[in-house]
Amino acid sequence: MKINVEDYFLPHTFERLKEFADQHETPFLMIDKQTIGNAYDQLTACFPFAKIHYAVKANPATEVIELLRDKGSNFDIASIYELDKVINVGVDPERISYGNTIKKARDVRYFYEKGVRLYATDSEADLRNIAKAAPGSKIYVRILTEGSTSADWPLSRKFGCNPDMALDLFILAKQLGLVPYGVSFHVGSQQRDIDVWDAAISKVKVIFERLKEEDGITLRMINMGGGFPANYLQRTNSLETYAEEIIRFLKDDFGDELPEIILEPGRSLVANAGILVSEVVLVARKSRTSVERWVYTDVGKFSGLIETTDESIKFPIWVESQGEVEEVVIAGPTCDSADIMYEHYKYGLPLNLAIEDRLYWLSTGAYTTSYSSVEFNGFPSLKTYFL
Template sequence: MQLEKYYSDQQWKKIQNFAETKQSPFLVVDLDQVQTQFIELQNSFPKAHIYYAVKANPGREIIYKLDQLGSCFDVASIYELDKALECGIHPDRISYGNTIKKASDVEYAYQKGIRLFVTDAEADLAQIAEFAPNSKVFVRAMVESGGTADWPLSRKFGCHPDMAVDLMVKARQLGLIPFGVSFHVGSQQRDVTVWRSALGIVKQIFNTLKDQYGISLQLINLGGGFPAHYLADVDSIQSYAHEIQRYLDEHFDDQVILFLEPGRSLVGNAGVIVSEIVLIANKSAHDDKRWVYTDVGVFNGLIETLGEMIKYPIYTPKMHSAHEHSSVVLAGPTCDSTDIMYEKVPYQLPKNLSIGDRLYWLSTGAYTTSYASVEFNGYPPLKTFYLD
């Protein structure tokens, strides 16, 4: 594995020098890299408002950094909302981006000053109308991920375009402000062309509402989906932006408001999980495939390896000196048979690995600490350290 594909020499020295002072497992996040990713995204989409998806990594240090850079924030719960507000984020820069919420949560958010909500169901819309009157609402349309997203999001969220139209009409009847349409093409989306078909659906909703009901929507929320740098090569964010802007130009004028809701693409590359090998074993005397057990696993940071969907690059210093490598099974430390990260994907690691050696899981800044269990098998939540 070529470490330089992921981090510069200066970045890696900073991370590794810090890691040597701490006991594993833990996540270390380079805030300079978060800043780099944000500026790159902002420059690629100069007309868009960036709403960082707090769920990707809710660290206060990240919120502070992105606040300094002018980011807005997308929250998925009142708990994320409280954290954003405690970090000094003004309610005008926060969107309540979860379609699944209690009436009490809507009321609480409204009382805290939130005036922008998403919906995809009539019952949810009714709650917004009752407990957040006169708010702006945008509807989440269901779109396909094209089978090219490593973490699809197409079944649980969103509604059919016809229902999206009905909900915006109903929103106006209920005294709300029909504001726009959102969608999500799937997390770690590797094919930019799926945005084209999604924007075609959005255009259909816009046209139907304007032509048949006199409702002019203002917002297109392009969602997230932009990839982090894992094992598979991905196109640059500039390439994504160029193509998406071309798709927008096909259907919409310059007056439309654009939102982005990035999470993974902003913080994923900035993080490294540092782990230690606890055990190396074979399952029989004739089995030459090694099982490598580490002190970090599915339940304390690596849940996105379920189904081997997200494939993190893994580095160990012995890669530089080892003469031979072989395929391994990588598993976590807990007493649960699900705690296996990679068994089918042939990860190659040095044959001279030993118990106590460290493994570095690269590009793990997103959806690791926020997914980690609280106390499964007694293991504490994954510690996180932030480097300026």
């Protein structure tokens, strides 16, 4: 398997990053800020009518937050700790939504006291907490959607409720003095099947109509979550194609008078900006006659690559070594048997790959530093450099 870096970075960009990498000891992550800026500009060009709420959990670095703040982004927040980080760099609370449906009542109160007035929910208990701790706020109800089989990182089951329950929650919200504002869904992270947005938007349309006709409640917003892809091994359609199709789905159901549209990108904004640089620690075979090499590297599942669990996300790996390749198993450095990134999906790496050679894991700007353990086996958290 030969990775062409020009498929992931402009040549001069990769050369600049590699020159920087040569001066630093592995493992570490490099983030190219211009790539994030370009991704934001592309998304706003494709969806000029939408409000972008960056999902901070994808990469919560202050450098990323400040860059997107200056671009005009809003922010989707999952905890009081993310909230503090975003507020502390001067983001107005009107640009913030509390998108986590699993939250303590005292955390809701904290958000409310900081000025946040837009909250996600998917259960009666949570809704009642919001009514007490954040009176008069706008709420949007997250519904269950399909798409788990076509998303590389599914987000179904744990979040969202059945559309019938959503109707009940909106009615209760009005009774509790909250503002029934909109519906949200998430079709799964790294979603490759664009048609799943069609089914989700159709569900939203039914909820809008039933509430207005039967209960006199007019909803004003659709939060379509994230799901737009990054550039991993398994290629996807372009963002332009996603936008064309999704806008067509919206207009088929809502006509030209669209409600307010919110997008919550995380992966698609930051993933392509990252290169995780690791070093080969060991190359070994398990027996005298084994035809399979194991390549152990100084990063693994517990130091940023947790999304290789079940081999879900397949990161492009570039190496300087050239020549004939052989399928390998790639594993991390810790004393945990689960610390194997790729065993069934066979990566091909050069036969002359040796100890101290470097592996460049491309498209690793999302969910690497935020998933990196603190001191598992004593290894420190993943270092990050912003260029």
